[in-house]
Amino acid sequence: MQRSAPNKDAIPGAVEQEGQCLRLSGSWTLAHYRQLKQSLERQSVPAGDFELRLESIHALDTAGAALLANWLGPERLDKMVTADQALQPERRALLQTVLKALTREPAPPVPVASPLIEALAYLGRQTEVVFRHFWELSGFIGLVLQTLFSIVLRPWRWRMTALVNQIHETGFNAVPIVALLTFLVGAVVAFLGATVLGEFGAEIYTVNLVAYAFLREFGVILAAILLAGRTASAFTAQIGSMKANEELDALRTLGLSPMELLVVPRVLALLITLPLLTFVAIISGLAGGALVALISLDIPLGQFFGILADVPLKHYLVGLVKAPLFAFVVAVIGCMEGFKVSGSAESVGRHTTSAVVQSIFMVILLDAIAALFFMEMGW
Structure with missing residues (x-):
């Protein structure tokens, strides 16, 4: 073997x-x-x-x-x-x-930065992110305005069906929630005013407090914040889902402009509906204040509305003139975040949240700037 x-x-x-x-x-x-x-x-x-x-x-x-x-x-x-x-x-x-x-020498140890340097670096990164957001928003606003000006003299390119549908969705369907919320806020403001002014025996001025608050600030800002949470998120989700499903690419393949077909009707719809919702918010807030004045302060409705008649008209106009600006910003941010969706469901949710946060932040920021401007102008 x-x-x-x-x-x-x-x-x-x-x-x-x-x-x-x-x-x-x-x-x-x-x-x-x-x-x-x-x-x-x-x-x-x-x-x-x-x-x-x-x-x-x-x-x-x-x-x-x-x-x-x-x-x-x-x-x-x-x-x-x-x-x-x-x-x-x-x-x-x-x-x-x-x-x-x-025989290779070990890599030198990475120096540990001080907490102050880390804080400054973090502040710098966040400042860069905010600046980049404002830069993108400015560019998208320019694109929207360019599209608006390009079709304003071409009626055959107006999307009336889409515009009417968006007015119905963003305006008519939002009336109940806007009216209910502002009615409750008006009642709360009247309660607070009666509590504070009652210590000085000036309960009658609760009517003026509610009137000035809702005519100048609360009416428009509450309506804008509600639209920021309700409508801006809907715009982002709708356009983001279309981008995730490659429907935007299909529109471009057919020779249709997504800006003209999707963005312009939404922006115009919000420009029309927010002033109307602001009027609804003002009326509802005053109604809530009138109810509290009638029940808690024994102020008859005739006297309540008689005091309102003495409030100058400029306070109503100051509140109403801010509505188109807020509407434009909310609509543009909602549409812009929809175009930034990368294609996944997670991205849709992330940008929807970002649209709501940015819209509310911009509404409050613009309202603060407007308040300072009107105060300096004596309006």
């Missing part, structure tokens, strides 16, 4: 010293790492200069090369490998690569 020859790679490596010559043999691989390490620990490193012979090694990998480098020392092994002219080129390259990795 003939015996098969033993596998040379199964023989662990060995070290033989013959005078000033150190001969390595066997398999210097990861499979024999433990045996090789124990063998080298029992054998001392030769002193002085000697020759290293590696031609008897059957197999060599990075584990065996690293073990040999740690035993002899990287610099010493490098000199021996360079001097050994009989060494195969691939093994020479392997040994030199391992030696280079072992």
Whole structure:
């Protein structure tokens, strides 16, 4: 019976010293790492200069090369490998690569910034994000205005069906929630006014408080905030879903402009409906105040509306003139965030939330600027 020859790679490596010559043999691989390490620990490193012979090694990998480098020392092994002219080129390259990795200097530690520097860096990043949002909003507003001016003298390009549908969705369907909310807020303002002014015996001025609050501020800002949460989010979700389903690409393929077909009707609808909703909000707020005045302060409705008749008309106009500006900003932000959707359901939700937050922020910011302007103008 003939015996098969033993596998040379199964023989662990060995070290033989013959005078000033150190001969390595066997398999210097990861499979024999433990045996090789124990063998080298029992054998001392030769002193002085000697020759290293590696031609008897059957197999060599990075584990065996690293073990040999740690035993002899990287610099010493490098000199021996360079001097050994009989060494195969691939093994020479392997040994030199391992030696280079072992002698590589560690990366310098990253300096830890102070909390002040981290805070300033964070502030700078957030400032850049806000500036970029304002820059994108300015560019999108310019694109909307360009589209509006390009079709204003071309009646055959007006999308009347889409406009009427958006007026119905954003205006008529929003009347109940706007009326209910402003009625309750009007009642709360009247309660607060009666509580504070009652200490001075001036409950009658609660009527003026409710009138000035809703004519100048509460009517328009409550309606705008409700539209920011209700309508801007709807615009973003609708346009974002169309972009995720590649419907916007289909419109462009058919030669239709998404700005003209989707954005302009929504912007015009909000420009029409928000002033009307502001009027509804003012009437509802005054009705809530009148109810509280009648029940808690014993002010008859005739006297209540008689005091309202003495309020100058300019206060109503100051509140109403801000409605188109708020409507334009809310509609533009809602549509812009819809176009920024990347194509997933998560992106639709993220940009819908961003549209609501940005719209409410811009409404409050513009209202504060308008209040300062009207105060300086004496209006």
